[in-house]
Amino acid sequence: MEETGGGRVMSMTWTKDQQKVIDTRNTNLLVSAAAGSGKTAVLVERILSLITDAEHPVDVDRLLITTFTKAAAGEMRERISRALAERLKEDPGNEWLQRQEALVHRAQITTIHGFCLYVIRNYFHTIGLNPNFRIADEGEMKLLKQDTAKEIIDESHRSGDPAFRKFADSYGSGSRGNGLEELVISLYEYAIASPQPEQWLRNCVSAYEMPEDGTWEDFSGNEAVLEGLRTAAGDVLSVIREAKNVAQMPGGPAAYCEALLSDEQQLTELAECVSVERFRERLEGISWARLPSRRAKVMADADEELCQNVMDLRNRMKEAVKGLGKQYFQISDEEQFAQLRETAGNVQVYVQLALAFMERLEEKKRKKNILDFADQEHLALKILTREEDGKLLPSETADVFAEYFEEIMVDEYQDSNLVQEAILESISRSRLGRENRFMVGDVKQSIYRFRQAEPGLFLEKYAHYGEKDGGIRVDLHQNFRSRSTVLDAVNEAFYRIMRPELGGIDYDEDAALKAGASYPEEDHMTAELLLLQKEEWEQLQRECRWTKAEAEAHMIAGKIRYLFREGKVTEDGQLRPVRPGDIAILLRTMSGWSETFVRVLQEEGIPASAQSREGYFQTMEVETLLAYLRVLDNPTQEIPLAASLHGLLGGFSSEELAKIRASSPENGFYAACRQYREQGEEAELRDRLISFFEQVDRYREQASFLSVHELLWRILMESGYLIQVRALPGGIQRQANVEMLLAKAQDYEKISYHGLFHFVRYIERMQKYQMDFGEADISGKSGEAVQIMSIHHSKGLEYPVIFAAGMGKSFNRQDGREKMIFHSRWGVGLDYVDTEARMKCPTLMKQLIRRQNLMDGLGEELRVLYVAMTRAKEKLILTGMASEKLIAAGRKGERLLFSDLMGAECPLAWILPALNPEEQESSVKISIVSMEQVIREAIREQMAEQLSRDELERRLLYGMRDQESEDRIESLLNWTYAWKDRTAAKQKYTVTELKKQRLQEEMEYGEELYPEEEIVPLVPQFIEKTEEKTGAARGTVYHTVMEWLDVVHMAKVFEHGDRENIIREELDRLCAAGKLSEEDRRAVREQDLVRFCKTDLLKQLAAAESQGKLWREQPFVIGLPGNEADGSDPEETVLIQGIIDAFFEEEDGVVILDYKTDRVHAAKELKERYQAQLDYYARAVAQTTGKTVKEKLIYSFSLGKTIFL
Structure with a gap:
């Protein structure tokens, strides 16, 4: 398929590999289709070729075509319909095409769940299912599961079973063993990802049943442990071989070679061990030869730098070898096997709880006649298979489908799970010797592990399919989406970081992306990596108070503005300026980041839209x-x-x-x-x-x-x-x-x-239960805006400009810290718990599962990164925050070792070492962006935005007039109403309005004392001494703090002098209670509150609060004669409303208190500015309480003192 102009199809000339996919028949076919390789177009063409085959045409409804989403299924059906319509135009009398056009609307072009429902609705009678079932709402099922789990746990508690009591004591929380419900639900939900969940659960127990004299051979995970150890040893071996190569270089320390050869021999023996016992024995027997001294004669001609290089590599090797034994050899083998045996009883209880839960839940669903998401697959599998000797075999119903469907086609095969595989295999013709499965996908884009996707299904066929071995594999690696600059960046990075152990495949020339689209020449399209330094952010964080996400969002906003000014993208083969809708910002996680990015971009005048998954x-x-x-x-x-x-x-x-x-x-x-x-x-x-x-x-x-x-x-x-x-x-x-x-x-x-x-x-x-729908999806309705979305949501999409953001954010490794962890092959991992000694440690099985899950999880993170980078059509920009250490350690352009990949904390720990900007042909431009520069640009943009608003307002008021319009308006307004004063009089004022009115009267006779509050730009203290928030916003935050401040506690603490961290703790308490947001928390200067708490005013407030005579944030409404309020008719009553910050009662009267954050140089300014306001407050208090107001006070946070009016 040839393309040009950035994705415009000029002709449908298929590549050799694409044509092979279209034409291959009568065999299982696996298509490894890389990003942008045109797989959907090829799949549609294959379907059309099957329908219109000259010798053996197939009715379209005799094809089963499954896609990952309903939207993809709808698009597929639409494409096929359009293609048939086009061919009918060329041959309108073709009855076969007319028949296919009619059949396409009833053809099984659907998701796997759609097909499962089709099976259930047509063959429900074979499993005794009520046909009037409905699909339960996700929220309904979550609540039903919670209720059911609670019933099971409560019944177990009441039973008094000592085995359950031991389990609850070992893994529950608190004296009642709380939290067990969630543990049971977790095990159940993992089990049903297996085609035979009950059998999977039983296998979980048997994995712990070690004989008394058991050895590694009796442990079900023996081979996996050995394979992992040997892989790690082989990784270390490559380090010492690199050291040996350096030693043999001209000028190198050749005298080191003897010791290095000894190292190599020991590590080779370690990597070739055939049992775990032998590996441990070899590992514990390793001894390192001493290197010759630098002062020895044999070292006289050795280059100092090369010597140090060898020593660094050798030290790195030694540290890696130390790490080999930390996971499995911390205690003796006998102790590990004994812990497995002693934990088996807890596993048995756990499994029984899950089985009881499963049975009870099924019973409740039958009564309600509902099915959940998993039921659709499992009931279809039940209809299509029968169990015999623990194995699933095709049923008679499956034979009917196998005979009917000429071909079974699966899109996005890398995201299939084990249950789906069992369903599709049951209706295939493989057992009849007539392979008819077509599978297309890209294992490098398998990113649904959390949905129990099993990329191993794809990898197994990828490794074994050949021209004569069960099926054929065709690789599509030509990319028709992206500029070569994007593909070069992807290839350079993944050559060095993706390997079979982590990611699934070796990213070699066969896996690399090849450019298939042509674009107009344009400068500045090189991929970029923009970095913020963590240390600089920490240094300036106290001043600018940006979170990491905010700092990165501001940096991206600056780059977007640059692209708006200078950037170009391609449309219809021609270059045009970049628009907001051309850009997508991709995030690994939306929570806490998407909201920040939207807000920051909008603050900087950039339209942005994101869909939240919560809140x-x-x-x-x-x-x-x-x-x-x-x-x-x-x-x-x-x-x-x-x-x-x-x-x-x-x-x-x-x-x-x-x-x-x-x-x-x-x-x-x-x-x-x-x-x-x-x-x-x-x-x-x-x-x-x-x-x-x-x-x-x-x-x-x-x-x-x-x-x-x-x-x-x-x-x-x-x-x-x-x-x-x-x-x-x-x-x-x-x-x-x-x-x-x-x-x-x-x-x-x-x-x-x-x-x-x-x-x-x-x-x-x-x-x-903290369940959330997530906000409604408005994608496609948000207009011309920068789209902010998760990387998962972006899969299948493409944008001219992609920002892959948050590359410095740490990977989520929380799974490994859970009480129970799971694996599809190894079952469940529990801790060994000694309830009497109150001691616990991970069992051997848990350690194996933890390591395997870590490998699987990091492999998925690699694939997520691949998906993010391959969404870009023309410009790819990676962004993140990294430490100086990480930046200095990276940028070598080396292929990473397995231990480096496993030890990475964030994507940048992979990307930086894989790239080398010093290389002449480097495909990624790396820039370390100054935080100070980002801050200055943000300030400048905010100020420019304000100036733009001011100019717009000026033009609206003064710049859109002509003389004729003015004369006409003036004539219309000449007539005046006799009682105009009465009609204009307000019936209600706020205290602030009356204060401004009085000030305006004063201004008629003198200078302007109280100018309108200006927008205060975000300026750190090292640039200009102003705050992050505007004066009004900061004042609101301080008032909130004073409303909820525990004055009694503060007074006690400050009276005894124990003031260390107390203000910080109080602010943290207000945040935890939801009174303050984290953003508001950063706007409060702790020292301001310390100064307040040292005043006698705090003691007065505390004394009043202790007696129940302190009122804070009190709203009021009072009536005053018009002449006293606004100078109007004294017979008219005007309402005055406001909120008093605080007032408290003492023996001789009431004290009114108002907090002010205004920046002033002297108390006199505040007295003049707020005298009127506190006069109204005093009148309100006196009128509503009937008590005498003895004092009116202002506490100034700026001056740090109490002012008496």
């Missing part, structure tokens, strides 16, 4: 609706009621809610609402409250006969809620989230429970 229930628009549904379910729930009244559906302000609450302080909030509806002072507020509850009553009545989704839809339509949320920032996402809740409600109606009550409980339990 759905915390979004304002969903939270508001759920609160309202809870009110409809039970109006007496105070928090949902307050949230509903205050939210978009109620529209009541905080002050109005405070009035309602204050009307009946002795009763609950619902009772206060009821009382205000009957006796409230303000008619307008009373009427709105009556209207709100009438609406609630009406919806509650309708809930008795409407389904949940119908009720929710009616609420949305009658309230205009969708329009309201669409008008908010991020409106597209918000609307999609609301629509998603509507869809979930509709899905819920398919569950056996019905009604509002059960739906509310369902959602509450989802939240209790």
Whole structure:
């Protein structure tokens, strides 16, 4: 297939290998199709060639075509339909093509689960299944599993079984052995990834049943342990051989060779050991020969640098050899085998719990007549196979399918699991001697290990398929997607980091990507690696207070702006400037990163969009609706009621809610609402409250006969809620989230429970167990924006410009630290626990599984990196933060040793050593970006953005006028209303508005004392002494801290002088309690609070708090004559509202306190600025409490002192 102009197909001339894939018949065929190799086009062409074969044409519905996703299946069907339509245009009278065009719509072009459902719905009777089943919602199944596991564990506790009690004591948490439910569910979910889960579970037990006099030969993982040790020894052997080569170089320390040869011989014997016992014996018997002294005569001509190089390599080898024994040889073999035997009882209990759980869960699903995701595969397998002597053999139903389907075609075969493989193999014709399986995929892109994908299935066939051995393998390595600069970068890196032990295959010339697309010449397309230095970030972090993610996002934002100015991409064969939609930022994990990247890019004026996989229930628009549904379910729930009244559906302000609450302080909030509806002072507020509850009553009545989704839809339509949320920032996402809740409600109606009550409980339990839907997917609706997505989500997609970000982020190795770990081949790994001695250590099996999982996990990380890098069409940019040590150790351009790959903490630990910018032909430009430069550019962009807004405002106000328009507007406005003053008078003011009004009056007679607050740009202290947050934002954070500060505790601590870290601990407490975000936490200067806590004011606050006479953040509303408020008619009453930071009562009166973070040079400035504000506060307190205000205080954080007004 020839392409040009960056992916424009100019002609359908297939390559030799592509044509072979299209034409090969009557054999199993494995196609290893690298990224961008046109596999979908080739697959469609093969299907068409089978349909239109001149000698043996096949009906399209006699082909089983499975894809990984429904979207891919739909696209495949559409492509085939279009191709048939095109051929019918050329030959409109062809009846065979007409028949295929009709059949394609009923053909089995589907996902594997779609095919499984087809099997179940047509052959349910063969396994006694009720045909009226439904597919359970994911959330419903999670809750059902939780309930079932709890039942099993509770029953086991009540049974008093000593074996269970020992298991609970060993692996549970706390005295009751809590947490066992999750352990049981985890084992069950791993087991059902096996075609025979019960047998897999039984094998878990037998793996621990070592005989009393057992040896390594009796351990089921013996061969795997030996293979791992020999691989590691061979890796070390390559190091000493490299040292020997250096010693033999001209000028090298040839006198070292004797010792190096001894090293080599010992390591060779180690790598060739045929048993673990022999390996241990050899390892413990190693002795290292001494190297000649540097001062010896034989060393006189040796180059100093080469000598040091050899010694460094030898020391590296010695350290690696020490590590060989740490995993399996820390204790004697006998002790290890004894620990396995003693742990077998716990494994037996664990397995029995999982089997009981499995049986109980199946029973509950049968009663509800539901199937879950795994059931679809397992029931199809049950229909298609029969068990005989522990083996699965094809059933009669499978024979029917095998006879019917001429070919079984699997796309993305590298992501198949063992159950799917068993299903497809059962209906193949292999047992009949007529191979008819077609499998296409790329093991380098197998990234679904967490879904139990088994790349070993692909690798086994990849290794064994040949022209005469069970099938044929064809490799497609020509890439029709990317520029050669992208492919060169991918190849250079993966030549040196991907190998069979880690990643699955040896990345050699056969595996390398070959350029198949042509692009216009363009400079600046070389792949790049942009690095931030960790030490510089740490040094500046106290000043700029950016997280690592924020720092990297700002660096990327700067690069994107550069691309907007200078970059070009190809469209229809022509170069054009880069646009936001050309760019995708790929992340290994979205949590905690995607939100940061979106925010930072948007702050810097770059449109950006990301879909979150969590936080759905915390979004304002969903939270508001759920609160309202809870009110409809039970109006007496105070928090949902307050949230509903205050939210978009109620529209009541905080002050109005405070009035309602204050009307009946002795009763609950619902009772206060009821009382205000009957006796409230303000008619307008009373009427709105009556209207709100009438609406609630009406919806509650309708809930008795409407389904949940119908009720929710009616609420949305009658309230205009969708329009309201669409008008908010991020409106597209918000609307999609609301629509998603509507869809979930509709899905819920398919569950056996019905009604509002059960739906509310369902959602509450989802939240209790921290289950989340993730925000709605709005990809394709977000307009022209930079797309931020996970690497997994990007698979199958392509963008002109790719940023593979977060390359310095550590790999997640949490799996190895879990109490129980699992492996498809080796079963379950448990710790050996001595409950009497309160001692535990990993068993031999757990160590084996941990190492194997580490290898599998790191292999997947390699493949994830490959997927990320191959998404780029024209420009690839890798970014990350690395330590100076990592940067210095890398950039050698060497093939990494297995131990280097296994020891890597992050992708950069692979990438940096694999690249060498010193090489003349290096394909990746490495740049260390200055943090200070990134900060300065961010500041400049923020300031430029503000200037742009100011200019737009100026133009709107002054620059879009003409004289005619001015005259016409002036004539329309000449007429004045006689009572204009009355109509213009405000009925309610905030204290801030009145303060500004008074200041403006003062300004008429003097200079401007209090200018409008300016936007303060993000400027670190080493550039300019200003804060990260604007003055207003920083003030809000400080007020939050003072609202929740434990003044009593602080006073006690500071009184005794024990002040070390107490402020930090208090701020951490507020963060943990959800009062402060981490971002807000960084805006607080701890020293400011230390100074406050040293004042007498803290003691006053603590004393008042101890007596229950301290009020913080108190809202108020008072009425004043118009002339006292705004100079209007004294007969008019004007409402004044505000919030008092704090006031407290002492014996001789009330003290009012206001916190200020304004930057001032003297107390006089604050007195003049806020005198009016505190006067109103004093009047409010006096009016509402009836007590005398004796003092008005301001505490200035800037000055660090209390100011008396």
